[in-house]
Amino acid sequence: MASVKLTKVKKIYDNKVVAVHDFDLDIKDKEFVVFVGPSGCGKSTTLRMIAGLEEISEGTVEIDGVVVNDLQPKDRNIAMVFQNYALYPHMTVYDNIAFSLRLQKMPEDLIYEKVTKAAEILGITEYLMRKPRALSGGQRQRVAIGRAMVRESKVFLMDEPLSNLDAKLRNQMRAEIILLRQKLNTTFIYVTHDQTEAMTLADRIVIMKDGFIMQVGTPAECFDMPANLFVAEFIGAPKMNIIKCELLKENGRYYVTPFGAKIEVDGEKGQELARRDVKPGKILLGVRPEHITLAQQGGIPTRLEVNEMMGSELHLHVYTEDETRLIVRVPTIGLTNEQRKGMTYGSALNITFEGKVMHFFDPETEKNMLCD
Amino acid sequence: MNYYATVNNTLEFIKENALIVGIIAAFCVVAITVGMWKVFQKAGKHPWMAVIPFARDYTLTEIGSTGLIGVLAYVILPILGIINLNGIRYFYDLNKGASKPIYAILFVLGTIFLAIALFFHVLSSIKLSNAFEKGTGFLIGLILLPPVFLLILGLDQSKYVRSVSTSLGLKASRAISNTLIYIVLVIMAIIWLVPFVCIVLQSFRTESTWSVGYVLPKQWGFQNYVDLWNSNFKRWYLNTFIIALIVAALQTIIVLCMSYTLSRFRFKLRKGLMQFMLILGMFPGMLTMIILYRVLKDLGLTESHAVPGLVLVYIASSGMGYYVSKGFFDTIPKSLDEAARVDGATRAQVLYKIILPLAKPIVIYTILTAFMAPWGDFVFAKYVSFEDPVGMNVAVGLWKWLTPDMINQRYTMFCAGGVIVAIPVAVLFMCLQKYYVEGVTGGAVKG
Numbered sequence: 001m002a003s004v005k006l007t008k009v010k011k012i013y014d015n016k017v018v019a020v021h022d023f024d025l026d027i028k029d030k031e032f033v034v035f036v037g038p039s040g041c042g043k044s045t046t047l048r049m050i051a052g053l054e055e056i057s058e059g060t061v062e063i064d065g066v067v068v069n070d071l072q073p074k075d076r077n078i079a080m081v082f083q084n085y086a087l088y089p090h091m092t093v094y095d096n097i098a099f100s101l102r103l104q105k106m107p108e109d110l111i112y113e114k115v116t117k118a119a120e121i122l123g124i125t126e127y128l129m130r131k132p133r134a135l136s137g138g139q140r141q142r143v144a145i146g147r148a149m150v151r152e153s154k155v156f157l158m159d160e161p162l163s164n165l166d167a168k169l170r171n172q173m174r175a176e177i178i179l180l181r182q183k184l185n186t187t188f189i190y191v192t193h194d195q196t197e198a199m200t201l202a203d204r205i206v207i208m209k210d211g212f213i214m215q216v217g218t219p220a221e222c223f224d225m226p227a228n229l230f231v232a233e234f235i236g237a238p239k240m241n242i243i244k245c246e247l248l249k250e251n252g253r254y255y256v257t258p259f260g261a262k263i264e265v266d267g268e269k270g271q272e273l274a275r276r277d278v279k280p281g282k283i284l285l286g287v288r289p290e291h292i293t294l295a296q297q298g299g300i301p302t303r304l305e306v307n308e309m310m311g312s313e314l315h316l317h318v319y320t321e322d323e324t325r326l327i328v329r330v331p332t333i334g335l336t337n338e339q340r341k342g343m344t345y346g347s348a349l350n351i352t353f354e355g356k357v358m359h360f361f362d363p364e365t366e367k368n369m370l371c372d
Numbered sequence: 373m374n375y376y377a378t379v380n381n382t383l384e385f386i387k388e389n390a391l392i393v394g395i396i397a398a399f400c401v402v403a404i405t406v407g408m409w410k411v412f413q414k415a416g417k418h419p420w421m422a423v424i425p426f427a428r429d430y431t432l433t434e435i436g437s438t439g440l441i442g443v444l445a446y447v448i449l450p451i452l453g454i455i456n457l458n459g460i461r462y463f464y465d466l467n468k469g470a471s472k473p474i475y476a477i478l479f480v481l482g483t484i485f486l487a488i489a490l491f492f493h494v495l496s497s498i499k500l501s502n503a504f505e506k507g508t509g510f511l512i513g514l515i516l517l518p519p520v521f522l523l524i525l526g527l528d529q530s531k532y533v534r535s536v537s538t539s540l541g542l543k544a545s546r547a548i549s550n551t552l553i554y555i556v557l558v559i560m561a562i563i564w565l566v567p568f569v570c571i572v573l574q575s576f577r578t579e580s581t582w583s584v585g586y587v588l589p590k591q592w593g594f595q596n597y598v599d600l601w602n603s604n605f606k607r608w609y610l611n612t613f614i615i616a617l618i619v620a621a622l623q624t625i626i627v628l629c630m631s632y633t634l635s636r637f638r639f640k641l642r643k644g645l646m647q648f649m650l651i652l653g654m655f656p657g658m659l660t661m662i663i664l665y666r667v668l669k670d671l672g673l674t675e676s677h678a679v680p681g682l683v684l685v686y687i688a689s690s691g692m693g694y695y696v697s698k699g700f701f702d703t704i705p706k707s708l709d710e711a712a713r714v715d716g717a718t719r720a721q722v723l724y725k726i727i728l729p730l731a732k733p734i735v736i737y738t739i740l741t742a743f744m745a746p747w748g749d750f751v752f753a754k755y756v757s758f759e760d761p762v763g764m765n766v767a768v769g770l771w772k773w774l775t776p777d778m779i780n781q782r783y784t785m786f787c788a789g790g791v792i793v794a795i796p797v798a799v800l801f802m803c804l805q806k807y808y809v810e811g812v813t814g815g816a817v818k819g
Contacts (some may be wrong), residue, residue, distance in 0.1 A: 051714060072713070074718065090730055100715035
């Protein structure tokens with residue numbers, strides 16, 4: 001139960017490769033923060049610097065107001081769950097969970113109490129006397145979490161804990177982590193490359209790329225107002241459509257011109273553009289697949305190439321006249337059977353979207369034009 | 373198909389390696405003939421008999437007075453074996469493709485006959501060597517080695533299994549190939565064990581103390597061991613034991629710490645240090661002998677004070693023996709270390725609570741090798757103890773007994789000493805061999 005503060009943290013490897021650049025972050029007490037980004041973006045390195053497993057090249061890490069740069073991992077009062085579980089193969093599940101407590105020279109009956117309690121919460125009581133190799137992946141992960149739980153540490157670190165599990169188990173464990181978090185009520189820092197995990201678990205998401213923080217915000221903020229093109233494409237699945245087009249201003253109203261069409265930017269977005277007095281010109285227009293609708297008449301003419309049936313919705317990969325690929329999500333519930341049958345390879349579809357769902361990015365800086 | 377493949381594989385192998393097989397075969401023939409020639413000359417038989425096949429065998433049984441065994445070994449069994457092999461070729465010609473398990477059994481029987489023939493050959497060779505001076509027997513024994521190896525090469529196990537398994541059940545084919553392998557291994561084991569058996573038998577010989585030309589003692593007794601107890605041997609044994617024990621303990625600690633450090637820590641010059649030690653290790657240790665002797669002499673650690681001197685020398689460079697255990701440590705995931713460190717363990721606790729229990733085979737391997745090296749060392753121990761019996765280890769002390777002026781009084785005691793020296797090592801190996809094998813091979817394969 002502690003705050004974590006990172007100030008200008010930098011990681012430079014021996015070969016002069018900079019893995020993390022000036023990382024600034026203030027994690028509040030009992031907050032669940034998720035570091036997310038593609039592989040090699042420095043998210044794990046940052047976590048390991050907090051844990052004390054990597055040296056901090058520059059900057060400071062504070063846990064509960066104490067600078068921990070020069071403290072050994074064992075003195076930082078943290079618990080960590082590893083991607084490959086890192087269970088001690090020669091010890092039983094019980095000994096694995098009790099390991100840290102024994103190092104603290106805790107009396108054996110107290111250890112017993114704590115281990116059995118943790119095992120109960122995680123539902124692994126019947127496996128306590130087994131060796132890790134006799135457990136399935138999900139059970140091993142529970143043991144790893146149990147081992148971290150009994151430490152009752154200030155900060156709970158998780159390094160891609162679910163990536164070694166199959167998809168079904170991952171969904172289940174994700175829900176369990178949410179429950180666990182309510183029970184433990186401590187500060188969580190969680191690393192993942194899966195944006196779904198980030199969105200569902202986090203109070204705040206830290207999106208990273210090439211060692212830089214791209215955006216820090218709540219899942220809703222990151223989704224509704226992505227700070228830049230990278231975040232816009234990274235968060236949300238399928239990813240946001242990016243369209244090169246012009247922003248026009250006529251009589252105080254803004255218009256965009258995707259694929260020769262002319263669509264007015266109405267609603268809040270239009271007002272915001274006017275308030276900021278954005279200059280017309282070339283922009284990158286972002287529209288999420290679920291915000292594109294099929295038009296009966298007018299709109300942008302496209303050709304359907306791939307139709308992915310997801311159950312409750314269709315993912316349509318359509319090509320415009322200039323061979324730009326767009327993805328459209330259409331809920332199946334609003335479609336008649338005839339319409340669905342008509343959606344085959346090569347069939348013509350007209351699409352359209354409204355001004356309020358548009359995102360505007362500067363083609364030079366790739367920054368969101370409506371974001372600070 | 374099985375015979376076709378088996379015989380074909382064997383023939384193919386001989387064809388592919390015609391030159392080597394030819395050279396070995398020619399060498400065997402020439403060596404056997406020359407050996408026989410000398411034997412016959414010494415026995416007063418006509419040496420030309422050595423070149424004539426059956427006359428030679430007959431003469432051998434005559435000289436060695438080996439009787440029925442000799443006749444079996446030299447005449448009947450080889451003929452049986454040859455007939456059998458020919459039979460197989462006959463089947464192979466007739467049944468290209470179609471074959472029955474009975475052929476395989478015949479083939480195995482033929483091989484067994486050959487193997488038994490070889491076995492008796494060795495036995496009667498020893499008998500022969502007893503009938504003459506020693507040395508001739510060793511010559512013939514050595515001559516017998518190449519055919520054994522040829523047998524192993526020719527009956528390459530995997531080819532055999534593959535070829536037979538098509539028509540026989542997997543179980544039967546495995547049984548056959550195992551039988552073959554065991555026959556070969558038993559023969560090799562016998563050849564290996566001969567010197568040891570000789571030493572043990574000689575150590576119980578009480579009718580004389582000098583070296584004799586026969587193996588079985590005429591009078592049995594423990595006198596040699598009693599004499600040993602009353603000699604300097606006790607002192608030497610204690611010296612060696614102390615040295616080996618201290619070295620085993622210290623060297624194990626040093627090697628394991630070194631390996632762990634090189635496996636887990638990243639520091640400047642780590643690579644450089646490893647390369648430096650690799651190059652340093654390429655120089656033979658003997659090169660340092662003179663300077664080490666000088667240093668020890670100046671420290672006063674030679675002659676009667678050789679024991680601490682030797683301990684110093686043996687453990688001095690032990691850090692360089694880190695390769696095998698570092699390789700093993702490298703296969704243990706680093707995240708285990710990290711998890712333990714986060715759990716509150718210090719580096720030392722990580723090593724002895726997590727890494728060492730997981731690396732048990734390599735720890736035992738390290739202890740064993742650390743114990744063995746000083747236990748059997750001769751060259752340096754001799755150099756340092758010089759002529760002082762107080763500072764000698766067993767190897768040097770026992771060697772002293774084999775010098776010309778002592779051998780006639782001490783030969784059987786030497787044998788008894790050899791047995792006593794072998795006991796702790798043998799016991800250690802028997803208890804720990806499982807780990808030893810894992811340790812030797814464990815570093816290479818990711819476990």
